[in-house]
Amino acid sequence: MTTQILSGATGVLVLADGTVLSGIGVGATGSAVGEVVFNTAMSGYQEILTDPSYMSQILAFTFPHIGNVGVNLEDVEQIGEAPERAARGVILRDVPTEPANWRATGSLDGWMASRGVIGLAGVDTRALTQLIREKGAPHAVIAHDPEGRFDLEALTAQARDWKGLVGLDLAKDASTTQAFEWTEGAWEWPTGYAKPEAGDKSVVVVDYGVKRNILRALASTGVKITVVPASTTAEDILARNPDGVVLSNGPGDPAATGEYAVPEIKKLLDSGKPLMGICLGHQMLAIALGAKTLKMEQGHHGANHPVKDLTTGKVEIVSMNHEFSVDGASLPEAVVETHVSLFDGTNCGIAMKDRPVFSVQHHPEASSGPTDSLYLFKRFVDSMRA
Numbered sequence: 012m013t014t015q016i017l018s019g020a021t022g023v024l025v026l027a028d029g030t031v032l033s034g035i036g037v038g039a040t041g042s043a044v045g046e047v048v049f050n051t052a053m054s055g056y057q058e059i060l061t062d063p064s065y066m067s068q069i070l071a072f073t074f075p076h077i078g079n080v081g082v083n084l085e086d087v088e089q090i091g092e093a094p095e096r097a098a099r100g101v102i103l104r105d106v107p108t109e110p111a112n113w114r115a116t117g118s119l120d121g122w123m124a125s126r127g128v129i130g131l132a133g134v135d136t137r138a139l140t141q142l143i144r145e146k147g148a149p150h151a152v153i154a155h156d157p158e159g160r161f162d163l164e165a166l167t168a169q170a171r172d173w174k175g176l177v178g179l180d181l182a183k184d185a186s187t188t189q190a191f192e193w194t195e196g197a198w199e200w201p202t203g204y205a206k207p208e209a210g211d212k213s214v215v216v217v218d219y220g221v222k223r224n225i226l227r228a229l230a231s232t233g234v235k236i237t238v239v240p241a242s243t244t245a246e247d248i249l250a251r252n253p254d255g256v257v258l259s260n261g262p263g264d265p266a267a268t269g270e271y272a273v274p275e276i277k278k279l280l281d282s283g284k285p286l287m288g289i290c291l292g293h294q295m296l297a298i299a300l301g302a303k304t305l306k307m308e309q310g311h312h313g314a315n316h317p318v319k320d321l322t323t324g325k326v327e328i329v330s331m332n333h334e335f336s337v338d339g340a341s342l343p344e345a346v347v348e349t350h351v352s353l354f355d356g357t358n359c360g361i362a363m364k365d366r367p368v369f370s371v372q373h374h375p376e377a378s379s380g381p382t383d384s385l386y387l388f389k390r391f392v393d394s395m396r397a
């Protein structure tokens with residue numbers, strides 16, 4: 012890969028080893044440091060770019076045409092007013108064209124600029140993806156300057172000095188600081204999927220960086236939802252007398268957030284209440300049960316990942332976004348492995364043998380991606396009603 016900046020370049024990606032990719036800056040100007048990951052989804056860029064689990068990451072889309080339909084305020088966004096709680100950098104093959112969609116309220120470029128998301132377009136994303144596949148997710152700085160002034164040495168040093176995601180608790184920054192009731196945004200349950208009916212049940216969602224579509228999916232079952240901060244104690248959660256607890260997705264290293272979250276999850280387990288974990292919530296539930304988590308060589312980010320449900324034998328195509336995973340070999344006796352990735356065999360789900368407690372690595376709320384695993388919300392709601 013090149014270490015030269017092409018003439019006329021207004022954006023760069025500088026890796027910790029000194030590799031430089033240059034192209035056209037889009038979105039916000041300035042620079043941001045993070046780990047570069049690639050996402051293979053072909054649609055849903057607005058949902059992906061507002062997923063809090065991408066905090067401290069720079070996202071390269073493998074699909075070349077991103078931004079064609081612009082952005083709209085009606086489609087699902089995973090975060091409201093806190094754009095810093097998501098990916099801070101985006102890498103694109105093509106410069107986004109003028110939006111062509113009757114629902115568009117603006118361009119991707121303008122939306123990124125207004126949210127402080129720095130973009131770099133016109134780079135060889137296939138070569139970048141191959142590099143990530145060979146060497147793992149590199150630490151890097153993405154920078155955009157309309158005048159094309161880049162201090163490559165300083166940017167390389169910044170990338171090299173960044174400590175990375177291992178050991179980093181980001182949930183505390185992604186989480187709400189106040190408990191609140193979620194009353195908005197139930198959607199119509201898609202046809203063809205048995206709709207969970209929660210009746211008068213209530214849940215507490217522990218927000219480690221929760222995607223709004225998890226709340227919307229739950230709201231669609233009729234359940235009463237209280238969202239609480241990541242640092243909430245089990246005592247405070249149980250004092251709300253919920254019928255079940257959801258441990259949300261979120262950014263960062265599960266072992267780091269687990270330092271304060273896992274002792275509380277253990278107490279929630281002792282309460283015997285139904286528990287459902289998603290992604291970071293899955294990883295920390297596994298730690299609470301005695302398993303280990305690892306930084307993956309190849310993370311999973313996309314909307315086309317095959318996962319096998321080992322209890323039914325069915326394969327579901329799912330949305331994925333993770334760089335850490337539960338070490339399937341470390342699962343304790345009390346736990347069964349319920350799902351595995353058909354890409355690399357990594358663990359994608361667990362359940363307790365004797366309690367209504369389960370979790371998955373993938374995203375049943377989709378957003379973006381297919382809805383094959385929506386049944387998991389039904390499994391959870393049914394366990395609260397049982």
Ligand SMILES: NC(=O)CC[C@H](N)C(=O)O
Binds near residue numbers: 260265289335
């Ligand atoms: N989507 C998530 O919750 C991600 C969990 C965790 N931060 C990981 O990268 O593995």
